[in-house]
Amino acid sequence: MRALLAFTGSRGDAQPGILLARELLARGHSVTLALSPNLVDFATAHGIAAVGFGRDSAELLRTQHDDHRFRSPNPRQRVRAVLDLQRRGVVEAVRDLLVLAPGHDVVVTGMAGEEAAEKAARRLGLPLAAVHFFPIHPNRSVPVLPTAWGARIPGALNRRIWSALRWARDAALEQPLSEFGIVEHSLPDRVSIQAYDVDLFPGLAAELPDRHPVTGFAVDVGGFLSTPTDPALAAWLDAGSAPIYVGFGSMAVDDPAALVTMLRAVCARRGHRLLLAAGWAGIEPALSPELAIVEHVDHASVLPRCIAAVHHGGAGTTAAALRAGVPQVICAIQADQPYWGRALERLGLAGTVRAADLTATELTALLDRVADPNLVARAGAYAHRFAINGVARAVDEVESLVPLSYSTPVSSHAGRPQ
Secondary structure, eight states, X not given: OEXXXXXXXXXXXXXXXXXXXXXXXXXXXXXXXXXXXGGHHHHHHTTOOOEEOSSOHHHXXXXXXXXXXXXXXXXXXXXXXXXXXXXXXXXXXXXXXXXXXXXXXXXXXXXXXXXXXXXXXXXXXXXXXXXXXXXXXXXXXXXXXXXXXXXXXXXXXXXXXXXXXXXXXXXXXXXXXXXXXXXXXXXXXXXXXXXXXGGGSTTOGGGSXXXXXXOOGXXXXXXXXXXXXXXXXXXXXXXXXXXXXXXXXXXXXXXXXHHHHHHHHHHHHHTOOEEEEOTTSOOOOEEETTEEEESOOOHHXXXXXXXXXXXXXXXXXXHHHHHHTOOEEEEEOSTTHHHHHHHHHHTTSEEEEEGGGOXXXXXXXXXXHHTSHHHHHHHHHHXXXXXXXHHHHXXXXXXXXXXXXXXXXXXXXXXXXX
């Protein structure tokens, strides 16, 4: 089987693509892994050749951070900002995928860029597997608004609003996608791979479409895509008490210096060390007995050694912290992040606040809350619920889309489409 894996977006979006590529290659299939251009080296560092497609995801995230409509109190402004973001880079992504896709038997994509991958698959008549890191199918069970009053919206109305938002997204993409004409095939087959823990959203499992297999894939990210812990960081962890972990992944931070000052003060008052993963926030590395600032950490090996995890609520980081059994404080910034915060808070596994509202007082109160022995015990117990074969099951679904008699070998691609 020849598989084109197209995963645009941030590092968290790329990691599942790398995991799938690794498993497909191990089974003897041929793979072209296509990522945002700025993440090609990230895949290479994990032993998987990749090709860039679409636009630089760091650039897109900076553009989003600078768009004040995302922080507007007006819901219409926020929706318009999201729809505008959906349009950015979609034309470039489709063009690149139309160069890469011929000669493959199946297209596999993530949530970010799913529309571009579907357009390419339809043009070539290829089956499509979409890996969903969040429940985006219209449903009754996930409040369409991640707020206390959003949870009180009647289920039937909640589902209709999700459907309306999906229609608005499709309408927003109609114009940029129209550049590629209307000559396209129907998809021979399609499967949606549920890559999150469905139990975090009570009632959702009964609503999932038949072709939406439960894999628990996202919880595998921290455990399988691992890198050796830096020796200096390993020595720092060994040299003192369990730290508080803070990381905002690919998210930008308005005032990095002020954030570090606030975090250091809160941790010092609590008598805890601080481990800060700077990610894409532009914070300089540092190492002292009470503070470690590094670019990234291996969640699987580091989070179990922390007393709490304070983070942005990305799907991969949330799942990694759940798997580690560590209490969480989720400081949501955008997209699906507030939904994870609300979901874990409802289950008594985390505290949550908007990152824009994070202060020393608020963080102290939330750390007090997640230090409650009952919450700590629940977090530890939840860690044992996860399956460890999510990636393999996801690849089973991809294989099911392509009868072996129809696939022939092809060498892996490298380099960027011209």
